[in-house]
Amino acid sequence: MIRQQAFAEKRKMLKGGLHCHTTRSDGQVAPDETIRLHKANGYDFLALTDHRFYNYQNFAPEVEITIIPGMEYDNTFERNGNGFRCFHTVCIGPAREDGNGYAQDERLESGTAKNQEEYQPYLDEIHAKKNLTIYCHPEWSSTPARYFEKLKGNFAMEIWNSGCVIEDDMDSDAAYWDELLGQNIRIYGVATDDGHAANQHCKGWVMVNAENNVASILKALEEGKFYSSCGPEIYDFYVEDGVAHVECSEACKVRFHADRHPTRIIRDSEGGLTHAEYDLKGNWAGGYDYIRAVVIDKDGKYAWTNPIFLD
Template sequence: MHYNAFPGPGSFYKGCLHTHSTRSDGQLSPQEVIAVYRRSGYAFTALTDHNLFNRDSYGAPENFLVLPGMEMQINQFDSAGVCKCHHFVALARGSEGMSHDELMESGVFTAVSDVQAIIDRLAAAGNLVMLCHPVWSNTALPDYGSLKGLFAVEVFNSGCHYEHENGFSHTQWNDMLRTGVRLYAAAVDDAHRLEHMAGGWIQAYARELSVPAILDSLENGRFYASTGPEIHELFIEGNELTVRCSPCQRVFLMSDRIGNAGNRLAVPGGAGTIMEARFTLPAGVRYIRIECVSGENKIAWSQPIWMDETES
């Protein structure tokens, strides 16, 4: 078996897929948002203000990208007025589709089919669609497990974490993967003010720093999500997976099988750290993925590797 998570010539580009500005309910202007991310070592961000599509780069320099996109929401209220909702980030693949400042009104849903219609509408306009903060949204697997056309789900949301202590959604991602849903993981800020920024990000492996190249990497899973650690290499040769990373305390191989039958753990000797882990592939699994942990709430998530998509 042969597999390389980051194939061919290219580089890693750090970026944010979900944040807000004064175009909706953020406290910083688009120019200020861009300046903060540039100072933080990012190569790109998407300005995903609520219901309002953005295609403006707001004077960003050539070595910093502003991905075109928006955040869309659809709500449901029960008889007591308690809300659960679905929020989606839409990222435009190209210049066609939604126009700058195009407004898409929030909706109300009574069935999963109403939510699916929003995803379909966004996808038909040429967007990649990502499910946002399912824990914060007060939703469960029956609400999102059957949705089609998503490319990713947020496994970490900085704003939700620091404001509400419910920013981690990797358990919800696991639930979706185990039921056969194939989608990637992203860590984001969803920042509405400065203290939310640079808490979660992705590293996209792309041939160049351009909007088409970054979107191609997103669509094809050539990126990882992180709140701290770096994944430098991840590949399979024969029956062995190798991951090389920044110094970590633990590295996990995880799959759809429970216990030792489908999961592996690598730890350093003594009080040191680990920068390379090798795992024998577990038998009979549908997918595997890697988590690198460098400290409390400091995690990097690889994308799932589906066994039926690897080269034998």
């Protein structure tokens, strides 16, 4: 049996947000109210990732929530009139005393890299300061996979972003994810908000198998011990005897994605689906390199496992 890392150890998972903005940059909600809003929606941890403005601080100290140190770094590399392409990267790191190289309120200048090769040194510097990086909203940034597939060191990329969904009707970046996974690039997928306006907050999150402290959460994220959601819950995901299994909250569809056709969709028009299977051996005798699953509920909300790598 191969069990996806998020489900290897049975315990209560932590709900967390990895990308949001406040009035400290271009957000519309003050940082203290942003924290209270997330706590009211059941969040255990939150990163306040204002643009190029590093943060460790809990601005609502009466609220029991773990603040993940972080910021969003950005770089516009191609502009023509009002059009542009850009690289945006969420950076999340340990406590200052655990070696994080950024200071509270440290401000960075926007980068000037013209392509992914020139952007790599910016990522290298972030990693040298002990921060993990997430590649953000590739469709919104007008960066198909060929623009960022050579970047090294991103542990994850955004596959769903509420700001992009609500403001720009861009419903998923998961196809870009499969482009990378299909090249044997091992990268995880995260759902986030990128919340600027109040109605964009608390729409996409990660569920992490970790203890509720910064170090444990970061370690679990880096190791892929999480799934992402904007609604449904996933209780287990594993492959046994060549068959992939998903256990989940009530859903109308479970969709399996892999690096070879055909993929499989299991449907229940009543929305009562809680278990789904996919016979990998029966569909591709030579074997898949990876398999991942998507759960869709009756309200059209999604949850995504991270891949099980089979090679």
